[in-house]
Amino acid sequence: MDIEKERIAIERLKAFEPETEPYYLCYSGGKDSDVIRILAHLAGVKHEIHHNLTSVDVPETIRYVKSVPNVIIDIPHDRNGNRISMWSLIVKKGIPPTRIMRYCCSELKETGGKGRMKITGVRSAESLNRAKKAGMIKIIGKPKTVQKMAENIGADYEITQAGGLVMNMDNDENRRLVEHCYRTTSTMINPILDWTDADVWEFLQHYGCESNPLYQCGKRRIGCIGCPLQGFKGMKKDFIQYPKYKYLYIMAFERMLESHQKKEYSWKTGLDVFDWWTDSDRNQMTFDMFDT
Numbered sequence: 001m002d003i004e005k006e007r008i009a010i011e012r013l014k015a016f017e018p019e020t021e022p023y024y025l026c027y028s029g030g031k032d033s034d035v036i037r038i039l040a041h042l043a044g045v046k047h048e049i050h051h052n053l054t055s056v057d058v059p060e061t062i063r064y065v066k067s068v069p070n071v072i073i074d075i076p077h078d079r080n081g082n083r084i085s086m087w088s089l090i091v092k093k094g095i096p097p098t099r100i101m102r103y104c105c106s107e108l109k110e111t112g113g114k115g116r117m118k119i120t121g122v123r124s125a126e127s128l129n130r131a132k133k134a135g136m137i138k139i140i141g142k143p144k145t146v147q148k149m150a151e152n153i154g155a156d157y158e159i160t161q162a163g164g165l166v167m168n169m170d171n172d173e174n175r176r177l178v179e180h181c182y183r184t185t186s187t188m189i190n191p192i193l194d195w196t197d198a199d200v201w202e203f204l205q206h207y208g209c210e211s212n213p214l215y216q217c218g219k220r221r222i223g224c225i226g227c228p229l230q231g232f233k234g235m236k237k238d239f240i241q242y243p244k245y246k247y248l249y250i251m252a253f254e255r256m257l258e259s260h261q262k263k264e265y266s267w268k269t270g271l272d273v274f275d276w277w278t279d280s281d282r283n284q285m286t287f288d289m290f291d292t
């Protein structure tokens with residue numbers, strides 16, 4: 001196990017700990033979120049462990065999440081208090097979630113913790129896209145306001161393509177910027193950004209964490225039932241294992257077609273949408289005909 005990486009991650013968590021309230025720790029039930037949960041404990045920083053339900057949660061993951069001491073399970077709601085689910089999002093967006101239009105993660109999994117300092121298990125090694133967008137600290141807020149504040153404080157930052165601000169140096173200026181920003185922006189600390197897969201597994205083994213049982217069933221990534229990010233083969237497997245969810249997706253696609261009658265879909269029924277959606281990865285990658 002890389003003791004030095006562990007030490008640095010713990011130092012990062014201690015350095016950015018809010019003075020007046022606990023961190024909001026984003027816990028998905030996957031291996032990376034188990035690492036940050038254990039690191040937060042080792043660092044002795046105050047934190048709350050939050051898991052967001054998506055409505056297409058894998059039962060094994062829910063059971064595993066519930067076994068974690070003091071976990072808080074949240075159900076996403078909109079500003080008017082209505083529940084947001086995969087089903088409501090499909091109807092609202094007018095398209096199924098795809099690998100290039102994964103609106104569900106941002107609306108179902110990443111909404112909690114507004115005005116809180118969040119800990120995430122984001123790692124560069126997990127995706128090239130993340131590597132480009134992430135830093136050890138990521139701040140998403142009104143771009144000009146955040147940049148002006150960063151300039152005034154003298155923080156060492158970079159702007160991402162998506163408009164966020166990322167920082168890799170944990171110096172005093174950056175700490176002050178985070179202290180100023182986290183109430184009004186979405187501010188995330190990614191303490192294991194530079195960890196490899198091997199670092200993660202060795203760390204979990206060292207601390208006796210058995211991790212989500214789905215990994216032992218061959219899953220490389222913990223997502224929802226029918227998650228498009230796993231590719232169409234994984235999606236098909238999911239629907240063999242959880243047939244009720246095939247029906248629920250088809251029903252949601254039916255409602256989607258009904259509520260977007262002006263769109264010139266080539267699909268006539270919810271089953272047409274489902275068959276297209278699970279037919280091939282190429283279908284999803286080339287799908288760019290509708291606005292989200």
Ligand code: SF4
Nearest residue numbers: 102104105223224227
């Ligand atoms: S894990 Fe997959 S299905 Fe679940 S919210 Fe994220 S992108 Fe959507």
